[in-house]
Amino acid sequence: MTTDHALVAHSASVAYGDRLVVDDVELAVPPGRISVIVGANASGKSTLLKTLARLITPKSGSVLLDGMDVHRIPSRRLAQVLGLLPQNPLAPDGIVVSELVGRGRYPHQSLLRRWSAGDDAAVASALALTGATELADRALDELSGGQRQRVWIAMALAQQTEVLLLDEPTTFLDVTHQVEVLDLLTDLNRERGTTIVVVLHDLNLAARYADHLFALREGRLVASGHPRDVVTEQLVHEVFGLASRVIDDPTSGAPLVLPIGRHHVR
Amino acid sequence: MTALLRTPSPSVAPPVDSLRTARRRRGRRRLTVTAVLAVLTLALLLLCLCVGNTFSRPDEVLRVLLGQTVPGASFTVGELRLPRALTGALAGISFGLSGVTFQTMLRNPLASPDIIGVTAGASAAAVFAILVLGLGGAVVSGIAVVAGLAVAASIYLLARRGGVLGSRLILIGIGVGAMLHAVISYLLLRSSPFEVAAALRWLTGSLNEAFWEGIPPLAIAVAALGPLLGILSRRLHILELGDETATSLGVNVDRTRLLLVLAAVGLAAFATAATGPIAFVAFLAGPIAARLIGPGGSRVLPSALLGAILVLASDEIGQFALGTRFPVGVVTGVLGAPYLIYLLIRTNRSGASL
Numbered sequence: 001m002t003t004d005h006a007l008v009a010h011s012a013s014v015a016y017g018d019r020l021v022v023d024d025v026e027l028a029v030p031p032g033r034i035s036v037i038v039g040a041n042a043s044g045k046s047t048l049l050k051t052l053a054r055l056i057t058p059k060s061g062s063v064l065l066d067g068m069d070v071h072r073i074p075s076r077r078l079a080q081v082l083g084l085l086p087q088n089p090l091a092p093d094g095i096v097v098s099e100l101v102g103r104g105r106y107p108h109q110s111l112l113r114r115w116s117a118g119d120d121a122a123v124a125s126a127l128a129l130t131g132a133t134e135l136a137d138r139a140l141d142e143l144s145g146g147q148r149q150r151v152w153i154a155m156a157l158a159q160q161t162e163v164l165l166l167d168e169p170t171t172f173l174d175v176t177h178q179v180e181v182l183d184l185l186t187d188l189n190r191e192r193g194t195t196i197v198v199v200l201h202d203l204n205l206a207a208r209y210a211d212h213l214f215a216l217r218e219g220r221l222v223a224s225g226h227p228r229d230v231v232t233e234q235l236v237h238e239v240f241g242l243a244s245r246v247i248d249d250p251t252s253g254a255p256l257v258l259p260i261g262r263h264h265v266r
Numbered sequence: 267m268t269a270l271l272r273t274p275s276p277s278v279a280p281p282v283d284s285l286r287t288a289r290r291r292r293g294r295r296r297l298t299v300t301a302v303l304a305v306l307t308l309a310l311l312l313l314c315l316c317v318g319n320t321f322s323r324p325d326e327v328l329r330v331l332l333g334q335t336v337p338g339a340s341f342t343v344g345e346l347r348l349p350r351a352l353t354g355a356l357a358g359i360s361f362g363l364s365g366v367t368f369q370t371m372l373r374n375p376l377a378s379p380d381i382i383g384v385t386a387g388a389s390a391a392a393v394f395a396i397l398v399l400g401l402g403g404a405v406v407s408g409i410a411v412v413a414g415l416a417v418a419a420s421i422y423l424l425a426r427r428g429g430v431l432g433s434r435l436i437l438i439g440i441g442v443g444a445m446l447h448a449v450i451s452y453l454l455l456r457s458s459p460f461e462v463a464a465a466l467r468w469l470t471g472s473l474n475e476a477f478w479e480g481i482p483p484l485a486i487a488v489a490a491l492g493p494l495l496g497i498l499s500r501r502l503h504i505l506e507l508g509d510e511t512a513t514s515l516g517v518n519v520d521r522t523r524l525l526l527v528l529a530a531v532g533l534a535a536f537a538t539a540a541t542g543p544i545a546f547v548a549f550l551a552g553p554i555a556a557r558l559i560g561p562g563g564s565r566v567l568p569s570a571l572l573g574a575i576l577v578l579a580s581d582e583i584g585q586f587a588l589g590t591r592f593p594v595g596v597v598t599g600v601l602g603a604p605y606l607i608y609l610l611i612r613t614n615r616s617g618a619s620l
Binding site: 086106 | 281282285286500507508556560
């Protein structure tokens with residue numbers, strides 16, 4: 001499967017009331033790669049992701065998918081290409097896992113073509129890829145946080161979009177499950193060629209898993225590129241206002257940021 | 267943990283097959299429940315036509331329905347019981363549909379049109395038309411429909427100002443509803459006892475004044491808006507996943523919500539205009555349907571049937587099972603009030619917001 005969908009933000013600005021949250025951002029999501037958006041709290045990274053996913057209309061500028069304004073593309077057709085997993089998705093009480101994952105098939109169905117063998121296959125493969133096959137008949141309410149997050153990702157996978165955006169998919173997970181989710185996204189990217197954009201707040205995990213980093217500060221894009229090229233002590237200071245040392249991560253070779261606080265400094 | 271991402275081991279049953287089996291099993295359960303509810307609705311309709319001060323045999327009822335003249339049954343069945351039963355069934359369907367739509371859309375069982383002031387708007391306008399303007403008949407019903415729509419629109423606009431729907435809309439609706447109930451009480455208190463009798467059904471809802479002339483508007487509303495809600499039901503259940511997920515699954519959230527609100531409010535207003543606000547039917551139908559069909563399935567059609575069942579059964583109980591004849595709304599009120607209290611207690615205990 002080849003994915004060469006071009007998702008581009010063109011001088012996009014978003015404001016909540018008078019407050020500018022995303023400020024004139026110009027970016028092109030590298031197709032077939034994993035991009036990670038990083039930034040401090042309230043730097044506008046979630047807002048930028050939602051703008052890319054057409055959940056928010058920019059005040060000025062635009063978001064283009066293959067050259068077309070995402071707000072002009074019919075919503076169902078867009079949903080066949082571009083998926084988003086929000087930070088806090090809501091589930092109906094008591095819903096069973098396989099049924100929830102099945103709702104990811106909605107954009108591929110219509111009033112006349114409701115459910116096909118292809119839909120079953122897509123759900124089965126999404127469950128298998130996320131290791132949730134054994135959970136298929138369980139109620140979502142009964143699952144642990146890590147299991148639940150895998151099920152939500154399975155729902156997004158069942159949508160079978162070639163571009164997948166995820167808003168902080170590792171929040172509230174312990175480190176094991178964080179790594180598990182990011183490994184899963186990497187598999188998805190390598191096996192299916194899915195273009196992935198993730199918002200993460202852990203800079204080190206971002207630097208390890210990203211093919212491309214977008215760093216935001218106060219709504220402005222301050223760095224864009226491969227982690228090895230952009231993660232520097234200077235950038236960490238600029239983006240997070242934090243003194244640090246950046247070394248080579250001995251396990252992955254990616255840059256590793258060691259924050260320097262006021263205490264415990266040699 | 268590390269093996270999570272590998273392809274499933276061969277010992278696991280072919281997942282596609284087991285998924286399909288589970289899906290079909292759930293589908294069968296929903297179909298069975300819906301079929302049983304449909305049969306129950308028809309049985310209750312028949313019961314309503316047979317039972318009265320005198321008992322008419324089912325074969326007599328059938329002959330009346332076929333247009334034959336049956337001495338001793340043609341008038342009671344054809345002119346008294348049939349319009350009453352049809353009005354009850356149609357109003358029940360409308361309240362059931364309207365309630366489940368609001369509850370599902372706002373993800374809150376408290377969000378039914380009888381709790382958030384939509385039916386109260388229709389009632390208050392009708393009472394005003396009867397007691398202050400001295401009107402009667404179809405004009406009052408028309409005014410009730412328009413007022414129900416207007417009140418719903420103003421609640422919607424008031425709740426929208428912050429840009430957030432949901433619990434805000436429910437709280438504003440409850441407030442508006444309380445205000446409208448005060449208006450109704452005021453109007454009743456300052457009028458003469460004779461006038462009050464005509465206005466009283468607007469308080470609890472009753473089928474006592476069901477007549478043939480009142481049926482066409484309600485029937486047209488159900489015939490037009492019912493199928494619309496049926497078509498929208500898949501989108502309604504995607505909306506349950508939240509606005510963001512629904513949008514990314516390709517649902518046009520704003521447009522869908524507007525259509526849903528218009529259809530649900532229209533049904534509630536027309537039903538209220540025909541029977542008065544039959545208490546708690548809209549509120550109860552959806553949650554009962556959810557219990558019966560299990561989580562995840564569409565509750566729209568089962569709720570419509572349950573609405574009809576609740577109204578017809580309660581009307582029979584109100585007429586014949588108790589010493590005095592009570593209007594249907596009194597019976598449904600007795601059923602619904604404990605459930606409302608239960609919901610409020612549960613909400614409070616879990617610490618959840620509305």
